[in-house]
Amino acid sequence: MLKENQRIFNVTMVVLDACICLISMVLAFVIRFNVLDGGHDRIGIVYYLRLMVLVIPFYFLLYQYFGLHDSFRSKALVSEIGKIVQANMVGSIFIFVLVFFLKEVNVSRMVVVLFAGMNTLFGSIERVAIRKILRRLREKGYNLKQLLIVGWNQASGEFYDKIMLNRSLGYDVCGYLSGQPENVGKRNLPYRGTFQDLSNLLENKEIDEVVISLDYDEFPELEEIIDTCEREGVKSSLLPFYTKFLPTRPYIDVVEGMPLINLRRVPLDNLVNGFLKRSFDIVASLLGLVLLSPVFLGVAIGVKCSSPGPVIYRQTRIGRRKREFTMYKFRSMSTENNADMTTWGTRNDGRRTGFGAFLRKYSLDELPQLWNVLKGDMSLVGPRPERPYFVEKFREEIPLYMMKHLVRPGITGWAQVNGWRGDTSIEERIKCDIYYIENWTFLLDIKILFLTIFKGIVNKSEDL
Structure with a gap:
């Protein structure tokens, strides 16, 4: 019965994807020539619909290649949406090549770009909706x-x-x-x-x-x-x-026909992935430093007026490849009796100033770490770095703790957006860090940044 249901489901997905392709092309044409001031349409919508006779079968093959019509019972939504993006990028190239060989110079490039964008958007919404429907059905005992x-x-x-x-x-x-x-x-x-x-x-x-x-x-x-x-x-x-x-996503090398399971494959070891992440870090941190400069000034004045001492607090942390670096924060504690290098911060830490408690609650004390990101000590997203004393302590107590140093530490991370920040379980935090390291994608970074904005900025505890 389940196999029959799976066949029906697969056929339904193919039909829905074909309909979404058709609707996306119609909407792209309407937006280009009826909504935007895009000039005169010389070939009409009928030509674009004729193109879809060739485009839709190609998209079917693309989606098959990327596994988008397979059961996603155990697939991550982020990974599936990433494949939809990739498929539409390849599909756009195919349409441009197809039009070139058909020798039709009046096809609007804007229509093709809008089509790819809307097809990606609607395809992603379709996947999210179907997952929610199937989740409800399965919770009620159907489709098991x-x-x-x-x-x-x-x-x-x-x-x-x-x-x-x-x-x-x-x-x-x-x-x-x-x-x-x-x-x-x-x-x-x-x-x-x-x-x-x-x-x-x-x-x-x-x-x-x-x-x-x-x-x-x-x-x-x-x-x-x-x-x-x-x-x-x-x-x-x-x-x-x-x-x-074993890692969550094992990678198998083949040596002379013999499979070897790579226990710790790190996607960011790939030069292209590493370059993409680092480029994004440089651009985003530079923009952040410029755009947030008024906030920096206001916080600096507040720190200086709240208690005597420096505005910026410097602290030694352990980063990628277990190398020490100086991490910067706006000072949130008094300078007296500050045993910060070996003292684990708590929610009701008496060393905090009144303004410092405000900074920590809204994570404003972390803003100077944008400079660490620009320098290359840190990344926008990654495992949070720790002080040398606690690294030596946790490496003997927490399994896989030292694996977090395979990548650059981050201002925010998968653990933080899942609630494991401040005075919380180190074991659960490391599980999240390992998951992030082994399953990194650029879309996962974007997801974490959005989650940080919407639910990770307000700190109910203390981020150490």
């Missing part, structure tokens, strides 16, 4: 994918807990197989037999996917389990017992 877990261990237990906690993913687990009944705690998960019972269970066609989670001593069974799934035409996935060592 039936999973069977083969093998039971800590990894499979955590997997079961996570998918049951988030019912909007649309998974339901019908049981597990193991050499013998295991202690599954309070989980409502039936024991369906041993590994040898897999074939009979798959023949009943009640199972949509098999999740294989074997311990190291059960690996001799792996080949037979995979063969059984493939013989019955059921998709299988591997959930290794060593998942805690």
Whole structure:
């Protein structure tokens, strides 16, 4: 039943995308020649609609190539929207090339650009709306994918807990197989037999996917389990017992035909990605320093009048590749008895001045770090840097803590917009930092910046 629903869903997505392409072209034409003062239309809308006879099939192939018609049950929305943007950029180039070969010089380039922009916008809105609809349906028990877990261990237990906690993913687990009944705690998960019972269970066609989670001593069974799934035409996935060592998006290198799993692939190690992020940092920080200069002046006067001492507070932090750098802040504390290098700030820190509490509440004390970004010590977005004392302390206490130094630290980050800032859990903050490092995209940076503007500026605690 789920496979039939998936086919219907795929066809529906194709039809909707085709309609969006057509509507976007019509609107682009109307905006260009009826709304904007764009001059005289020489070829008429009929020509643009004829173009769509070739453009829509090409877009279908593009969307197939980018996986935009696949099930997005486990895909991130940001990643999908990023693919829509890429597809429309390629599509625009195709339209320009197509018009060139058709030798029609009167096609408006503005219409093509507007078409790409609106097709991206409407396509993104479509994906968001469909996700919300499917989430509601799945929460009510519809459109569920039936999973069977083969093998039971800590990894499979955590997997079961996570998918049951988030019912909007649309998974339901019908049981597990193991050499013998295991202690599954309070989980409502039936024991369906041993590994040898897999074939009979798959023949009943009640199972949509098999999740294989074997311990190291059960690996001799792996080949037979995979063969059984493939013989019955059921998709299988591997959930290794060593998942805690794997990144969220593993990258596989191939050496002489042998696959090697890269445990810590960092997208920002790519020269193009690094150049794009650094270029954006330079332009944005420079604009920020210029546009916010009146704010800098007002805050500087406020700091100077609130208590004696320097306006700018300098502090040593650990940045990329574990190198020390001087980070700048507007001073928010009195200069007396300031043991700031080894003292963990708290929400009710008595060292704060009255004006300093205001600065911290609205994160205005962080503004001088735009200079750190321009210099290259920091980025607009990234893991927050920490003081040397706490780096040495946390590297022994928090798993993967030192991985945050693979990239430039940031003024804001994924952890901060998710509420892990100030006097909060370091473990959860590091999980967010690792996720950001392994899943970086330029669109993710933009998303974090927008989230910072709308919900991350007001600081309910203290950002250390």
